[in-house]
Amino acid sequence: MSKPAFILSMLSIALSSVLTSSASAQGIDFGRDIWPIIEMNCVSCHGPDKQKGDLRFDDLEWLTDEELTGPGSPKDSIIFELISLPGDHDDVMPPKNGPLSHAEITLIRLWIEGGAKSEGWEVPEIDMDKIKAAGAAKAAKGKDAPKESAAVTLAKGVQPAPADALKALEDKGALAIPLAQNNNLLRVDFNLAGDKITDAEMPLLDAVSNHVTWLSLGNTKVTDAGMAKVAGLPNLTRLHLENTQITDASMAHIAKLQHLEYLNLFNTPVTDAGLKQLSGLKNLKKVFVWQSKVSADGAKALTAAIPGIQVNTGIALAAAKPAVDLSSKFTKDSCCAKAHAAGKKCDHACCVEAAGKNEVCTKCNKPAAPAKVDLSKGFTKDSCCAKAHAGGKACDHPCCVEAAKGNKVCTKCNKPAAPAKVDLSKGFTKDSCCAKAHAGGKACTHPCCVEAAKGNKVCTKCNKSAA
């Protein structure tokens, strides 16, 4: 595998001046800074479910593989080489929902430089659902990264950020790095320090107020009071507030950010009333409101107010729920059942589509027809059906075909056999019309007696039981 030396040097030119001085390798904590990157970006393919390339990152043995990690020397590390390849390179890791951000790659580089240590840290229980949801969120987010052009335009005339201001941010655990080479705008991530960050840290942004174009306050303890500072960042294009207690009260501040293109309000208490205040932000392209208090109607109202905006309510993500095991519903010998037996998923278009909806393809997996019942016992002697059956066939009279579909015998052609004739003569009253006819070897022909005989009864009018 070729070593992408040019990438390495680009990274170091862009980042070393900013990072190596303050966010030193000693400050990197494997469990806090590195594991979350590995867990969310690598474990889906190198973990309990799949072990691509025979690698499992949830088993910390990989840490002791010197070629893989390259302790002390990122340029000898296969992992560092693969994560820092260009995003469209065939070998880049992760190959999907990537590449890793500058911040993440930098953290891993610093960690490797510091000897790739884990200080006896242990892998917590892996939650594949959480990892999959994060992947889906990243896929949704990645599609709408701010256009390079906006960042380039805004960067015009912006001088490099003062080093002491960057150091002050990094001392608090924030990552503050230039957006790109030759672009002095800054990306500032506070979410790495998470709940250690409160409103008290927000004044640190004053010294770089014209520089900050991406700001992440996700997972921090920042409140509406701290958000007043954010209103003073004129070049902000991307703002992460996910998993914070930010409410509608902050929306008036955010409404002042005329260049804002991306806003993440995932899992905040923001409501429709707050979202409505953003209607004037004509550059807003993507707002993420999954698990906030925003309703479908609220999302629709903002979509109507800002042309071209996408308000993500998470419905697409909810649909991307972990797949249900459908195999129990596959019909014996169906394409799906065969693929499943081979440890695969059926790749017929109809089956793939059905699986996407957590359903079984009903074209390929027909519910078994009810077991055929042997109807021949119900055929009347000499009926069309009995004859056909004797000839080894099914009767083809339409009425019989129709009845057979319902597992029934055609009652028009197969009349239920008349009940066995009962000897009624014992019930005849001595000298009755019936007794006389019987004595003559006949059946009585009186209508009332004929009628009674049909029901296997003795006519009670003519045969009065002896008092």
Ligand code: HEC
């Ligand atoms: C979408 C699935 C997927 C994700 C996510 C993923 N990988 Fe991989 N990885 C693969 C596959 C497939 C291979 C095997 C490539 C091959 O054998 O040619 C691989 C191989 C590797 C290898 C071995 C390469 C070699 O030369 O032996 C390393 C190291 C690696 N991945 C690191 C990572 C890291 C680090 C991450 C997270 C930042 C990651 N991968 C995320 C699919 C993935």
